[in-house]
Amino acid sequence: MPQMSDAVVTRFAPSPTGYLHIGGARTALFNWLYARGRGGKFLLRIEDTDRARSTPEAEKALLQGLSWLGLDFDDEVVSQFARADRHREVALQLLAEGKAYKCFSTQDEIQAFRDAAKAEGKSTLFQSPWRDADPATHPDAPYAVRLKSASEGETIIKDEVQGEVRIKNATLDDMILLRSDGSPVYMLAVVVDDHDMGVTHVIRGDDHLNNAARQMGIYTAMGWALPVYAHIPLIFGADGKKMSKRHGATGAHEYQHLGYPAAGMRNYLARLGWSHGDDEFFTDAQAKEWFDLDGIGKAPARFDFKKLDNICGQHIAASEDDVLVDELLEFMGATGLPALSDEQKNTVKQAMFCLKERAKTFPDLLDKGQFAIATRPIVPDEKSAKALDTVSRGMLTALTPHLQNASWVREDLEKILGDFAEARETKFGKLAGPLRAALAGRAATPSVFDMMLVLGREETLARLTEAAETN
């Protein structure tokens, strides 16, 4: 009997400093899948406390990226910056309870200490002399508020992905909660926000694994229940190095512009570093049902465009025609391609059955379906123009009457063209080239019969006649 307290709450908490990175998109996806598969909530928090680097444009890009990927979140977007007073309040409470203290060491002093320690090859861990100082000795100067964390024993992070990670408390410093200007620090903000938002599962990149030990100190000082942690490995480029521009697309929006279907992206990204037995291709419903933290691998995975292509191709092939047309139009709008006329849309939809089996992306779909979008006159490209020599044009002229009264079904068309070829003592293959050139202006197209069926008798004959007449 699930209770209110059992409800899963996950969150995605990006900084608005750029576009939605593909790695971040995967982190968001994992959180989304985990919550959605358990009837929980998936929240979005914008970590905009760094005013210098945060921009409204970046926040918008983040939202757009998530929206494209279909990762819908619950409740309002939370701005971390807007909650600074609450963060401060917690720090002050800790200070009042003696779980934090005022540190008057200046940044210069600390830096000097660290430099010296480094030069001597000793630990650069700063231990504030003010930790146990008598308040009577406090100077009248700016101070930072530091958490009085345990200096002995060890902190054990029970991580769903990494297992039990033990970190000696002696290697952790007394982290700063409030800067000397009174502003709360990120580490504090994260903990307070996660707690206040009721986050039960923190699924994030493993670059935060070490931070978890520090953050746990705040939870315990406040007497708050710890969330379940799952630190997932980052994704790398094909060469095993951190994803960067030279690996190709790093932003989620770039994949949209490359024409990958969102469902395929979700499938590929979910499968990257996570597995459910041998399942490779799955629907959102299956992913939500299957996704679990213990299926996440510990090693960073490399991004593989070939496999992305393959998975996306399967998703396109498995999609309904009208859904595909809608997505295709959306893609064209997003990339600034000219809009299609209603007639073109309709023809593309009619053609979808023979296009979707062979396309991996929307541009691919558009390319393969070019014959359905093209309008007369069909201008053959260089390659197909060669198939329209005098002899071929003569052939097309001779063929046209045979199609005039044909019943427009595949079986009959096959027979007519087959017989026609036979009568001319040639093979259908010889006929296919010119037909392709006439119908599509291309050398590589879907099946000649499929094109004829999609185009219909009138349009087919018009294109054939035109091609036969052209010089």
Add this chain to the structure above:
RNA sequence: GCUCCGUUCGUCUAUCGGUUAGGACGCCAGGUUUUCAACCUGGAAAGACGAGUUCGAUUCUCGUACGGAGUACCA
């Protein structure tokens, strides 16, 4: 430097002490064919290295190598 994490075919992964180490992408060969695809059949391809525990290690422990993260009054 110190702390922490990781390492199975080229890539993503399965395996939860005993397997001919399985699947998928990619690749190669063959088939189908009307071009390009798609599709079908088959094939090559892996436990980083070294110790230890054990009747038996890919699996458990330790070390080495390599890779990564953290070590801020950044987020």
